[in-house]
Amino acid sequence: MTATKAPTEPPSxxxxxxxxxxxxxxxxxxxxxxxxxxxxxxxxxxLISEALPALTASSEEIPGGEGLGSYVWPLIVxxxxxxxxxxxxxxxxxVGIALYITYYAPRRIAAAMGYVIDLLAAIPSVVYGFWGLAxxxxxxxxxxxxxxxxxxxxxxxxxxxxxxxxxxxxxxxxLAVMILPIISAxxxxxxxxxxxLHREAALALGxxxxxxxxxxxxxxxxxGVIAGAMLGLGRALGETMAVAIILSGGxxxxxxxxxxxxxxxxxxxxxxxxxxxTGLGVNTLIASxxxxxxxxxxxxxxxxxxxxxxxxxxxxN
Amino acid sequence: xxxxxxxxxxxxxxxxxxxxxxxxxxxxxRSITALIGPSGCGKSTFLRSLNRMHEVLPGARVEGxxxxxxxxxxxxxxxxxxxxxxxxxxxxxxxxxxxxxxYDNVIAGNxxxxxxxxxxxxxxxxxxxxxxANLWNEVKDRLDRPGSGLSGxxxxxxxxxxxxxxxxxxxxMDEPCSALDPISTLAIEDLMAELKERFTIVIVxxxxxxxxxxxxxxxxxxxxxxxxxxxxxxxxxTEKIFSNPDQKATEDYISGRFG
Ligand SMILES: Nc1ncnc2c1ncn2[C@@H]1O[C@H](COP(=O)(O)OP(=O)(O)OP(=O)(O)O)[C@@H](O)[C@H]1O
Ligand SMILES: [Mg+2]
Numbered sequence: 001m002t003a004t005k006a007p008t009e010p011p012s013x014x015x016x017x018x019x020x021x022x023x024x025x026x027x028x029x030x031x032x033x034x035x036x037x038x039x040x041x042x043x044x045x046x047l048i049s050e051a052l053p054a055l056t057a058s059s060e061e062i063p064g065g066e067g068l069g070s071y072v073w074p075l076i077v078x079x080x081x082x083x084x085x086x087x088x089x090x091x092x093x094x095v096g097i098a099l100y101i102t103y104y105a106p107r108r109i110a111a112a113m114g115y116v117i118d119l120l121a122a123i124p125s126v127v128y129g130f131w132g133l134a135x136x137x138x139x140x141x142x143x144x145x146x147x148x149x150x151x152x153x154x155x156x157x158x159x160x161x162x163x164x165x166x167x168x169x170x171x172x173x174x175l176a177v178m179i180l181p182i183i184s185a186x187x188x189x190x191x192x193x194x195x196x197l198h199r200e201a202a203l204a205l206g207x208x209x210x211x212x213x214x215x216x217x218x219x220x221x222x223x224g225v226i227a228g229a230m231l232g233l234g235r236a237l238g239e240t241m242a243v244a245i246i247l248s249g250g251x252x253x254x255x256x257x258x259x260x261x262x263x264x265x266x267x268x269x270x271x272x273x274x275x276x277x278t279g280l281g282v283n284t285l286i287a288s289x290x291x292x293x294x295x296x297x298x299x300x301x302x303x304x305x306x307x308x309x310x311x312x313x314x315x316x317n
Numbered sequence: 318x319x320x321x322x323x324x325x326x327x328x329x330x331x332x333x334x335x336x337x338x339x340x341x342x343x344x345x346x347r348s349i350t351a352l353i354g355p356s357g358c359g360k361s362t363f364l365r366s367l368n369r370m371h372e373v374l375p376g377a378r379v380e381g382x383x384x385x386x387x388x389x390x391x392x393x394x395x396x397x398x399x400x401x402x403x404x405x406x407x408x409x410x411x412x413x414x415x416x417x418x419x420y421d422n423v424i425a426g427n428x429x430x431x432x433x434x435x436x437x438x439x440x441x442x443x444x445x446x447x448x449x450a451n452l453w454n455e456v457k458d459r460l461d462r463p464g465s466g467l468s469g470x471x472x473x474x475x476x477x478x479x480x481x482x483x484x485x486x487x488x489x490m491d492e493p494c495s496a497l498d499p500i501s502t503l504a505i506e507d508l509m510a511e512l513k514e515r516f517t518i519v520i521v522x523x524x525x526x527x528x529x530x531x532x533x534x535x536x537x538x539x540x541x542x543x544x545x546x547x548x549x550x551x552x553x554x555t556e557k558i559f560s561n562p563d564q565k566a567t568e569d570y571i572s573g574r575f576g
Binding site: 107206208215216219222 | 368370373375398399401402405406408410412413414415416417425426429430476479480483
């Protein structure tokens, strides 16, 4: 490149020749990057400015009359609880499904299963909500009773068991089904991309199929699975309709999963209360939205950190 | 430990495509057997059929017999996993596990055999295997670093260390030096000369000098045309192949008057 430059040009002004296509693409990429940052900043600014009155108001003015902290706290607990149950149930299941589809199922079954799982993602969340309320909740009542009878020494199952099944546990399971397709789609993608080079290396050492998966597929796909789980967690944290339909809400902060007096989640609380909210009530709801924003951000940063911690061994180099 | 392999009437398919036809050969224990031939004639395919790696590809199958010490490796009661534990393989492209340290790469095969080993035993095994692969001095200070951080030649020797750590009976090598510089190549050739004391080695190579330098026996694969199956045209002591081959095709190929 430098050979084409005029010799009189001083070295400080030497610039790499850039072709128009390159420039257009770089500009478009940079534009998209800046755009998403602007949107994010805009949303954050809106949340903060609208939440500010609630943050500065005296405790009596907040709905409930006991201050913002005690208003939001049960909702935070409810949000995290539902999302964590969903994640704990869905992730191993999704990994299992993804492994089955990529490495065990006959090709035709694998393709069919892939479609079915993707279909789960296309069902609107209202439908999930009604399914949870009308089908899953009644079916889970005996299970609630059983856990209350046998596992009540675990605080999560302290009871008394709900007679309707409209509990945090049911919500968590419905959320698990909802995030299953997200996690399994991403897991499937990364598992199928595990390099043949390393899979064959494992097989040639005398690995069984499961050992091959442990040596060459799971380590390779780990960061992808974590990323998928975080996307799923994001959806579970923000899910509104399904939760609003199933949970009665309004309860105090508790980790007891099987009672009918349970806290709601931030997102579903906003959806339920926003239409009637006025004045400071609106600001309070938006403040709770800000909390959700911060939680989601923190979860994503944590996930990044987990993924990057062993970047040396990721296989990306 | 080294074992003889007798191959009879071996046909190797990819789906309906017959890639290699009618191979009959006897591979001597404690020696190096080289396989040469033009690209696409089925050398890799044949090599991979010896430790049942061929069948991991969808639709790939084999007809005929591969007998090692009286046992047919394709017998209905034989588990391919056991075959691969006895017959190790080094690939053309170095493939250490990127998610494992150098140390863990070396003992990856031993971990599979799920024998519980004491730390002192594995330490000793790692050192012995890495010394065996001529790599110990270069990596002894960074055994906990990822194997993918090594140079190509070092990675290939790491793969050899990994293959010999499980003490296989036979070692198959598919163009192990094709991505390496002359010095690493010589190091690996020296290594093969040492390893043949203990293992039966089969190596595929495009490098005639290499075949002539390291092997006792040489097999020449050829194919008549595109879409035709590859065949083992000639199998003879290396000296004879390179001085006075039986077949005209072999002589043409070796002297570069090919095609
Ligand atoms: N995965 C595959 N599916 C279908 N056909 C294949 C596959 N791998 C190889 N073949 C075909 O089998 C024949 C033999 O291939 P093989 O890789 O064994 O050749 P080779 O002698 O090792 O060549 P090279 O010297 O280039 O490595 C070729 O015609 C090739 O196209
Ligand atoms: Mg080949």
